[in-house]
Amino acid sequence: MSRPEDTLQADVHYNDTEARKYTTSSRIQTIQAAMTHRALELLDLQSPSFILDIGCGSGLSGEILSDIPESEGGPHVWVGMDISPSMLDVALQRDVEGDLFLADMGQGVPFRAGTFDAAISISAIQWLCNAESSETSPAGRLARFFNGLYASLKRGGRAVCQFYPKNDVQKQMITSAAVKAGFGAGLLEDDPETKNAKTYLVLTVGSAGTKGDITGVVEGMDGVDVVDSRRKGKTGKGEIKKGSKAWILKKKDQMEKKGKVVKATSKYTGRKRRIQF
Amino acid sequence: MKVLTLNFLSCAVKTCKSSSDSFPLHPKEAELAKDDVEINPQLLVNVLPRIDWAALRTTSTELGFPTLPDQPPTAEELEADEKMLQELHTLLMEMQIVEGKLVCGHCGHEYAIREGIANFLLPSHLV
Numbered sequence: 571m572s573r574p575e576d577t578l579q580a581d582v583h584y585n586d587t588e589a590r591k592y593t594t595s596s597r598i599q600t601i602q603a604a605m606t607h608r609a610l611e612l613l614d615l616q617s618p619s620f621i622l623d624i625g626c627g628s629g630l631s632g633e634i635l636s637d638i639p640e641s642e643g644g645p646h647v648w649v650g651m652d653i654s655p656s657m658l659d660v661a662l663q664r665d666v667e668g669d670l671f672l673a674d675m676g677q678g679v680p681f682r683a684g685t686f687d688a689a690i691s692i693s694a695i696q697w698l699c700n701a702e703s704s705e706t707s708p709a710g711r712l713a714r715f716f717n718g719l720y721a722s723l724k725r726g727g728r729a730v731c732q733f734y735p736k737n738d739v740q741k742q743m744i745t746s747a748a749v750k751a752g753f754g755a756g757l758l759e760d761d762p763e764t765k766n767a768k769t770y771l772v773l774t775v776g777s778a779g780t781k782g783d784i785t786g787v788v789e790g791m792d793g794v795d796v797v798d799s800r801r802k803g804k805t806g807k808g809e810i811k812k813g814s815k816a817w818i819l820k821k822k823d824q825m826e827k828k829g830k831v832v833k834a835t836s837k838y839t840g841r842k843r844r845i846q847f
Numbered sequence: 848m849k850v851l852t853l854n855f856l857s858c859a860v861k862t863c864k865s866s867s868d869s870f871p872l873h874p875k876e877a878e879l880a881k882d883d884v885e886i887n888p889q890l891l892v893n894v895l896p897r898i899d900w901a902a903l904r905t906t907s908t909e910l911g912f913p914t915l916p917d918q919p920p921t922a923e924e925l926e927a928d929e930k931m932l933q934e935l936h937t938l939l940m941e942m943q944i945v946e947g948k949l950v951c952g953h954c955g956h957e958y959a960i961r962e963g964i965a966n967f968l969l970p971s972h973l974v
Contacts, residue, residue, distance in 0.1 A: 618890035620897075647890060647940075649852055651967075658964055667884075669852045673859070673967035677974050680859035680967050682870055684897060705971050724897070 584654035619687035625694025626650025629666035676711030679718030716751035815840035877947035
């Protein structure tokens with residue numbers, strides 16, 4: 571699978587041809603719609619809300635936000651940000667309802683604190699992992715983005731960002747940047763270990779209506795397994811007291827593995843010597 | 848761009864984050880258009896507590912709309928008063944800034960608006 575973010579910048583890659591191709595492809599439309607619906611399910615919005623769409627492109631996901639029927643808590647009002655002028659041009663031609671901004675998410679989110687009820691981002695934040703010039707770094711861009719996003723969401727708000735991670739390192743980099751900004755973060759993977767794997771970064775500001783931690787977001791959803799990889803309490807380190815028998819045995823084992831000559835362990839190993847007169 | 852959105856926008860320049868002058872942005876040479884949007888009372892009630900009323904008053908005077916009352920209506924008042932709801936809806940959701948500029952009161956940076964899209968891309972020395 572080719573990754574456009576490896577070769578070009580987002581605003582250069584999505585030129586007029588590419589933007590039109592992207593928007594008119596029925597395959598992409600179906601996938602985007604499915605992912606937007608999944609993200610909305612995770613956001614769990616009960617009433618008409620004010621939503622930020624990061625990397626809105628031609629408004630494929632925004633259109634769905636405007637079309638939510640009243641019975642399901644819609645329609646929502648949204649504001650979209652994108653870096654590609656061509657994509658926004660297509661959005662204008664399609665006459666989408668949200669307000670559009672030409673902005674780079676790596677430069678922060680230019681809204682005052684507590685603006686949005688929720689934020690959504692479909693197939694966009696992997697672009698943050700590439701820096702185009704020597705003045706910026708992926709870590710800096712990620713930090714700027716997540717700090718801005720954290721501030722612009724109201725307390726108890728949620729954000730769902732679907733993205734295509736290149737590898738586990740990138741996944742780790744994005745999640746840790748989000749956690750550093752103050753979010754409660756979790757990754758939801760649909761169809762893991764298949765070609766169609768979809769990764770959703772679920773972020774909460776404050777408690778976000780969930781009991782306990784981030785795993786509360788998926789509570790009551792069908793077919794979701796919770797895998798908690800956070801460290802629990804103390805690790806094994808530090809429990810062995812220096813100078814104790816267990817410590818000596820560990821050291822002897824280490825030395826043996828290094829190939830050094832180590833005396834055999836006996837019943838006298840690590841025993842205190844009697845005081846001699 | 849809706850007047851509602853303008854009420855939430857602040858200057859994107861890093862040094863302006865700590866200044867109170869960077870909000871609200873002041874529209875300049877703004878061309879307005881009116882879009883017909885279906886009224887959504889629940890949404891207005893939802894957003895009302897988050898609107899910076901003082902900033903909205905400034906913006907509406909700068910855009911040449913009639914002056915707003917000193918105090919924002921409460922949610923109950925708004926729900927009961929259909930006329931006020933309609934007026935607020937027209938101002939916040941239907942009025943669009945199509946062309947013009949937004950100027951930051953602190954650093955003086957001008958953000959251009961074309962065809963309703965504001966350009967918030969910053970040159971690298973301002974990031």
